[in-house]
Amino acid sequence: MKKWSLMLAASMSVMTLASCAAPGGDTSAADGDGDGDAVGSAGSRLQTVLDRGELICGVDGGIPGFSFVEAGEYSGLDVDTCKAVAAALFDDPDQVVYRNLDSTERFEALKGGEVDMLARNTTWTISRDTSVGMEFAPTTFYDGQGMLVREADGITELAGFEGRSVCVEAGTTTELNLADQMRQLGVNFDPQTFQDADAAYAAYEAGSCEGMTSDKSQLIARRSTLTNPDEHVLLDVTMSKEPLGPVTINNDSAWFDAVKWITYALVEAEELGLTSENIESTVADTENPNIRRFAGEEGTLGTDMDLPNDFALRAIRHVGNYGEIYERNLGEGSQFNLPRGQNALWTDGGLLYSPPFR
Numbered sequence: 001m002k003k004w005s006l007m008l009a010a011s012m013s014v015m016t017l018a019s020c021a022a023p024g025g026d027t028s029a030a031d032g033d034g035d036g037d038a039v040g041s042a043g044s045r046l047q048t049v050l051d052r053g054e055l056i057c058g059v060d061g062g063i064p065g066f067s068f069v070e071a072g073e074y075s076g077l078d079v080d081t082c083k084a085v086a087a088a089l090f091d092d093p094d095q096v097v098y099r100n101l102d103s104t105e106r107f108e109a110l111k112g113g114e115v116d117m118l119a120r121n122t123t124w125t126i127s128r129d130t131s132v133g134m135e136f137a138p139t140t141f142y143d144g145q146g147m148l149v150r151e152a153d154g155i156t157e158l159a160g161f162e163g164r165s166v167c168v169e170a171g172t173t174t175e176l177n178l179a180d181q182m183r184q185l186g187v188n189f190d191p192q193t194f195q196d197a198d199a200a201y202a203a204y205e206a207g208s209c210e211g212m213t214s215d216k217s218q219l220i221a222r223r224s225t226l227t228n229p230d231e232h233v234l235l236d237v238t239m240s241k242e243p244l245g246p247v248t249i250n251n252d253s254a255w256f257d258a259v260k261w262i263t264y265a266l267v268e269a270e271e272l273g274l275t276s277e278n279i280e281s282t283v284a285d286t287e288n289p290n291i292r293r294f295a296g297e298e299g300t301l302g303t304d305m306d307l308p309n310d311f312a313l314r315a316i317r318h319v320g321n322y323g324e325i326y327e328r329n330l331g332e333g334s335q336f337n338l339p340r341g342q343n344a345l346w347t348d349g350g351l352l353y354s355p356p357f358r
Helices: 002-024 044-050 077-090 106-111 174-187 197-205 216-222 252-274 279-285 289-294 311-319 320-331
Strands: 055-059 065-071 073-075 096-100 134-136 141-142 144-148 165-169 191-195 211-215 232-234 242-244 247-249
Touching: 002 096, 044 055, 044 252, 055 106, 055 191, 065 077, 065 252, 073 077, 077 096, 077 252, 077 311, 096 106, 144 174, 144 216, 165 174, 165 197, 165 289, 174 191, 174 211, 197 211, 197 216, 197 320, 216 232, 242 289, 252 289, 252 311, 252 320, 279 289, 279 311
Parallel strands: 055 096, 165 191, 165 211
Antiparallel strands: 065 073, 134 247, 141 242, 144 211, 144 232
């Protein structure tokens, strides 16, 4: 009996200490004054980013249409994803520092805290989502692996690479998919691996390889930068599924939720018919509860995540909805004129879909 009395007394002491410590915690997010500002979750990358006042975003930097640097200015679908996050947090899409990362260093940079997130044409796979320790936000581009060849070489299928070489970026799903495909077909080929995409494409253009393999969208984009683009064609083959999207570190739910729902906001806005040009006037005039809730005029969807309550409105006002982002970087407003295809809204036969903002 004495033993149980001592254990009970010890337990009560611990509870007393815990309750005494509780008032010292940060409660400002829960007790917000309604001005739309957010404090962030203590100990999360979200709080670190808010305190710093800018987002550090890991990108490729060498893929036209996705992340490309020209005259010191970044542009592309991945870049606009970074801008949307910055706009949602700071009401300023330019509060971003971009870090160019090759495929072999991107995950370590994220784990080490060198970047806050990746928007770097990174494929969502089971191993990356589990053992590598990543968290994948919603897919922003559904792609598939292809093969670029010189039309003059007469290669029309993968079997034509028997005894020939293929340039491929090291440390990617592309490298693994290529090996699987050739093994399945019984094709003996020579894979030439490179640390970054620039080196791989340079080697391909120099004639070191008969083929260049990557995501189809990247091949189409990079073909436009070759000296004679019309001399190169894509084979009619798709070697894989490549769902590409933003990535954050594992075990940080507050930051992951922030990036995830900011990304979903781009899709939801398109479905609601909200654009960078009309969102403010529409929100001011509408009684539609879905739009008012989305824009932060009603409810507490933003502040419940320690974000500004109008985080979605900020992102759309500055960067646009997903359709706007796609069209200016990859669609009719770009040099590539890529059809939306799988990257259309679910209502238009595509795969893009946002859970409800409720």
